[in-house]
Amino acid sequence: MLKLTQNEWMKLWSRKSSWIMIILLALILLASAAITKWVDNSMDMNNTESWQEVETNEMIYNQSMLEDNSLSEAQREFYEGEVAISEHRLENDLPPYEYDSMQQGVIDSHIMMSVVTLFTVIIAGGIVAAEFSQGTIKMLLTRPVKRWKILTSKYIATMLYAILLAIVLFIVTAIAGLIFYGISDGTFLTWNGSEVVEGSFWLEGLKLLALSFASVWIIGTFAFMLGTVFRSSSLAIGLSIFLMFTGIQAVFLLANYEIVKYYLFTHTDLTQYYTGFMPVEDITMTMSVIVLIVYFIIFMAISYLTFSKRDVTA
């Protein structure tokens, strides 16, 4: 299996597109940091509020959210934590990071994960389909290796590439922050359920990045399945990207029906349990993880069945 994965990895890096996507990701991150900085500079004149005023306003808003009785447990905890943190900051004179600081950039790096998803989908949708369109599938399947092993090696290579993209995202975000924003004097505070403690912004950023990787993983797997079933990379990539955008919108349409709880895109964003933005309220992290795993098993089963049963006539 190691040798097969090595093969897939070699083929992946022999194509220019894999390099281009990494470079493009880095450029997008650097450019967006530069633009944010530039917009900031031109608006800074009007911004005279002190951090204490901002924090107070936020605290009042979060307190008002807590009065809503329909909040889910996760959301209630989130707002309680936010209020506690704000109180702690004002009492002890601990300013937060400015939003245009390197540290805040690292914490928010997961916001750009949609780019990683997009590039992962391009690789995932093409990695099997390309063998068919190039005709190399005949060479690949007439070897003393069972088909499921070949498919597995392709899946592993795809996911390794996705992980690499996420790592690049994290590192380049930090570098872009250093170049364009600079280091803030603020502190990172977090609510551990009972008290406010100081935390590491690196760990917070990594945690959110790992959580949002769930969406890269499941949408990548979906594209992988489509590429395997339809043997057409453009169909697989196009359909996956289309569903990625419309799928999340559909969560809002379905929000009032029971079925939304079993719908994939309700659960793809695991960071919702930490950022307080939950379109469907009565779901839990455990439930999301279970739903994602069930979808994963279905996608993989379809991929393996079609790939190992198919008569190759291309």
Add this chain to the structure above:
Amino acid sequence: MNEQALVQIKNLSKTIGSKRIIKNLNLDLYKGQITGFLGPNGAGKTTTIRMMVGLMKPSEGDVLIDGKSVKHNFEESIEKVGVIVENPEMYKYMSGYKNLLHFSRMHKGISKKRIDEVVHQVGMKNRINEKVGSYSLGMRQRLGLAQALLHDPKFLILDEPTNGLDPAGIREFRLYLQKIARENGVAVFVSSHLLSEIELLCDRIAIIQNGELIDIKNVKELQQSRFLFKVEPLAEAEEILTGIGFPVSQFEGGLLVETEAEHVPGAVKILVNANISIFAVQPFKATLEDQFLEMTGGGDIAQAHSK
């Protein structure tokens, strides 16, 4: 052929939809022997070969390679097979060497040295580090042969291998295949529509039509000795020759006699004594093409099925 067959095709059938594309094919292939696989377009050559290498699943029957079933024991059986299916499609964006490295990793125990050896064998040493995209068709065929030989297979299956080779390339390819068949005892199975090529290359020919194996012949048998007698009067001469036991048939205003050269003077003497005028006696060699067309009834393309 007393020895055990290396490859046994047993009752191989393939049904797609309601159409039986391959019907109960049985064929044995032996060590050191090159068997040609001939048939009109759409007869089922490619389908048969794809079932032999595991690209398609047989509806019925099985293929045994060195006793191992392709159906039930895929990894062990296919280990001994080198395959070139139609045009050898390679990864164009990688060098020839990386392509070979890629395929070598899918077999057990192929060293870098072995790769170099094969590269040398197929005469690709100078271009092996260039991208396959820059290769000519002939070079891709060589690389295709190289990937099929990497693991020193006991059995080589080639589907239309000489497509795109120039005459010199075809000749070299033929001599090479004959050499490895003879020296390494490799069984070779070649499908082709180039009849003259098959005739030069193969020891034995299997002919398929409409999914059925209609004949298996040794090439030597096909090249049996016959003589064309141009004589007058025809009917009388035929009577005399048949009378003394020669198999005779009329052919293009003469008589076609199946016999060895040593019997020809005797036959001539008898005809002369019987006052038959002899205009010419010449050795007659029907080409494989004539025989092939004869056997397949003009080589009509079988009813089309989706490929």
